[in-house]
Amino acid sequence: MADKQVMVMGLDESDHSFYALDWVLTHFSSSSSTFKLIIVHAKISPVSAVGLGGPATTDVLSIVEKDLKMTAEKVISRAKDFCAGRSVTDVQYEVIEGDARNVLCDAVEKYHASILALGSHGYGTFKRAVLGSVSDYCCHHARCSVMIVKKPKQKQ
Numbered sequence: 616m617a618d619k620q621v622m623v624m625g626l627d628e629s630d631h632s633f634y635a636l637d638w639v640l641t642h643f644s645s646s647s648s649t650f651k652l653i654i655v656h657a658k659i660s661p662v663s664a665v666g667l668g669g670p671a672t673t674d675v676l677s678i679v680e681k682d683l684k685m686t687a688e689k690v691i692s693r694a695k696d697f698c699a700g701r702s703v704t705d706v707q708y709e710v711i712e713g714d715a716r717n718v719l720c721d722a723v724e725k726y727h728a729s730i731l732a733l734g735s736h737g738y739g740t741f742k743r744a745v746l747g748s749v750s751d752y753c754c755h756h757a758r759c760s761v762m763i764v765k766k767p768k769q770k771q
Contacts, residue, residue: 619649619650619651619705620649620650620651620728620729620730621650621651621652621653621726621727621728621729621730622639622643622650622651622652622653622728622729622730622731622732623653623655623719623722623723623726623728623730623731623732623759624636624639624652624653624654624655624731624732624733625655625656625657625715625718625719625731625732625733625734625749625753626654626655626656626690626694626734627656627657627690627715627734628686628689628690629734629736630766631734631735631736631766632733632734633693633697633734634734634764634766635732635733635734635735635764635766636654636694636697636734637697638764639652639732639762639764640697640698640701640703641701644701644702644703650705650729650730651705651706651707652698652703652705652706652707653706653707653709653722653726653728654691654694654698654706654707654708654709655709655710655711655718655719655722656687656690656691656694656708656709656710656711657711657712657713657714657715657718657719658683658684658686658687658710658711658712658713659683659712659713659714659715660712660713661676661677661679661680661683687710691708691710694708695708709722715749716749716752716753716756719731719733719749719753719757720752720753720756720757720758723757723758723759724758728759729759729760730759730760730761730762731753731757731759731760731761731762732761732762732764733749733750733753733761733762733763733764734763734764734765734766735750735763735764735765735766750763
């Protein structure tokens, strides 16, 4: 059999992100799957999270770093549980420090991915303009197809 294609899956701690992982595992994992899955969690740097620096922030940065590391470990642990529950074994997990947009586009290059899969947070126009959209950035800059999995809206 020829080498498997690579799918990079961007994952954060949100429900939208794990919905996307579940969707990808449901639709792309089978005994005859032609994809190797690389799950990537982008961990922001403590300085970016705090937004300041200097000698007085050392203690704060240490606490923030510990929290960011714990969040990353929880995301990867939960992802491993999802994959194990679907008997998906051809998967690799990465935690990479940096802005999610750059981390995911770099992972696509590093692994020569055919597909980048992401969840959509469902931000409106204003929030997307202020916060930026990882999926929008990746659609324009990743050198592969980008699949954005949207969580259905809750019925009222």
